[in-house]
Amino acid sequence: xxxxxxxxxxxNTRFHLTExxxxxxxxxxxxxxxxxxxxxIFAVLFACYAVLGxxxxxxxxxxxxxxxxxxxxxxxxxxxSSITYGFAMLSAQAKKVTPTLIWLAITGLFGLGFLSLxxxxxxxxxxxxxxxxxxAFLSSFFVLVGTHGLHVxxxxxxxxxxMVQVTQRGLGVEMKRRLMCLSMFWHFLDVIWIGxxxxxxxxxxLK
Amino acid sequence: xSAASHDAHDAHDHGHDHDGGAAHGTLKxxxxxxxxxxxxxxxxxxxxMGHVLPTPQMTAVAVMGLAAIQVVVxxxxxxxxxxxxxxxxxxxxxxxxxxxxxxxxxxSLWVMHNLDTHMMAPMPHDMREVP
Numbered sequence: 001x002x003x004x005x006x007x008x009x010x011x012n013t014r015f016h017l018t019e020x021x022x023x024x025x026x027x028x029x030x031x032x033x034x035x036x037x038x039x040x041i042f043a044v045l046f047a048c049y050a051v052l053g054x055x056x057x058x059x060x061x062x063x064x065x066x067x068x069x070x071x072x073x074x075x076x077x078x079x080x081s082s083i084t085y086g087f088a089m090l091s092a093q094a095k096k097v098t099p100t101l102i103w104l105a106i107t108g109l110f111g112l113g114f115l116s117l118x119x120x121x122x123x124x125x126x127x128x129x130x131x132x133x134x135x136a137f138l139s140s141f142f143v144l145v146g147t148h149g150l151h152v153x154x155x156x157x158x159x160x161x162x163m164v165q166v167t168q169r170g171l172g173v174e175m176k177r178r179l180m181c182l183s184m185f186w187h188f189l190d191v192i193w194i195g196x197x198x199x200x201x202x203x204x205x206l207k
Numbered sequence: 208x209s210a211a212s213h214d215a216h217d218a219h220d221h222g223h224d225h226d227g228g229a230a231h232g233t234l235k236x237x238x239x240x241x242x243x244x245x246x247x248x249x250x251x252x253x254x255x256m257g258h259v260l261p262t263p264q265m266t267a268v269a270v271m272g273l274a275a276i277q278v279v280v281x282x283x284x285x286x287x288x289x290x291x292x293x294x295x296x297x298x299x300x301x302x303x304x305x306x307x308x309x310x311x312x313x314x315s316l317w318v319m320h321n322l323d324t325h326m327m328a329p330m331p332h333d334m335r336e337v338p
Contacts, residue, residue, distance in 0.1 A: 029293045029300075036304040043308040047315035072252050079244055082285055086237035187285040191278055197248075198274035202255045206263040 031181045035188050038151075042192050045147055049140040049200065057135035062204025065130055067121070071201045074117050075193065081110035082190045085183055092179050095171050100179075104163050107186070111156045118149050141200065148196055151189050158182055232287050240284025247277040 053062075088103035122142070125131065132142035162178055169175055232240075251270040253259065260266045282288040282301075290298050 029296055032293070032297045033300050036300050039304050040307060040311070043311050047312045050312065051315055051319040068252065068256055075248055075252075079241070079248060082244075082281075083237055083241040086232065086241075086285065089232075090234055090237070184286060187281060190285070191281045194248075194274050194277050194281065198251060198270050202251055202270045203267050205255060206267055 027177055028180060028184075031184060035184060038188070039192075042144075042147070042195070045140070045144040046195060046199065049144050052136040052140040053200075053204070055136040057137075059135040059138070060128075060130050061137070062141075062201070063206075065125060065128075066201050066205050068201065068205060070117055070121055071197055074114055075197050077110045077114040077117070078190050078193050081107045081114070082187055084110060085186050089179060089183050092171050092176055097166060097171060100171065101163055101166060104159060104166070108156055108159045108163075111152055111159070115149060115152055115156070118145070122146070144200065145196060148189065148192055151185075151192075155182070155186055155189060158185070232284065236284050236287070240280060243280045243284070244277060247273050247280060 084103050084107045088100050088107060091099035091103055122145075125138075130138055132139045159182060162175075162182060165178070166175060251273045254266050254269055260269060288298065288301065292298070
């Protein structure tokens with residue numbers, strides 16, 4: 001019994017030491033856990049779409065509505081933005097401010113291109129009378145894809161904020177930590193998009 | 208004793224991470240990941256747009272399989288996941304999340320499909336069809 005107590009005390013001491021020593025590991029792990037909770041939101045929206053996705057209410061189906069070339073371009077834009085963000089991270093690690101800013105700007109432009117195409121698609125669908133109120137399929141489609149689009153929007157706002165901060169403060173430890181968090185967020189959105197284009201668009205046009 | 212040496216090793220690893228920032232990739236990692244992602248994206252689009260496989264069911268299985276592989280590729284090469292990052296805690300969170308995701312998806316489909324077949328049998332074809 002006494003032995004166990006000694007061990008616990010030793011553990012406590014070590015625990016405190018580790019905590020004081022590594023603050024940023026805590027940030028990144030915490031951000032990762034946020035991403036996992038976000039993943040659950042998307043899982044529920046995917047489940048919703050899986051259940052409702054074939055209830056067309058005698059309205060148009062995915063095969064009638066989806067324009068695969070646009071989806072392919074969107075996928076390419078997001079994939080390119082992923083690798084350019086990777087280049088931004090590599091430049092940041094090398095402490096090169098200007099290349100970091102340029103790569104971040106390119107990433108943001110790819111993100112904006114993605115958003116514009118998605119908004120164009122939504123506008124087109126609503127204009128054709130296939131808005132979210134048309135059928136359960138379209139409601140779940142707009143919620144799922146729209147939530148992803150909102151995430152990309154906030155990702156771009158965050159990216160611009162970080163670009164301003166990099167110009168003002170350079171690439172210190174805390175800026176790298178912030179860039180790392182956005183990097184995880186951005187790549188995570190690309191992972192969600194894999195599910196969207198495969199499950200919603202590609203499977204949606206299959207008859 | 209072995210636990211103590213393991214802890215010491217862990218602490219050392221953390222110190223190393225600390226120096227170079229967090230876990231991050233090299234140019235090679237990003238390029239390999241990007242090339243794999245492009246291939247794994249192009250194949251499903253080609254399968255669907257070119258009507259390559261004989262039945263839609265086969266195409267659907269292939270598309271979902273390739274998507275699963277691409278998710279793993281992104282996790283490894285872009286998100287730099289491995290069993291050691293953050294002392295294993297991020298992997299633990301990921302595994303827990305995946306379990307909940309599988310329960311949510313499989314459970315929803317199972318329950319709703321069951322309800323559908325039991326309650327909506329006389330409805331028109333396009334209303335009761337479940338993926």
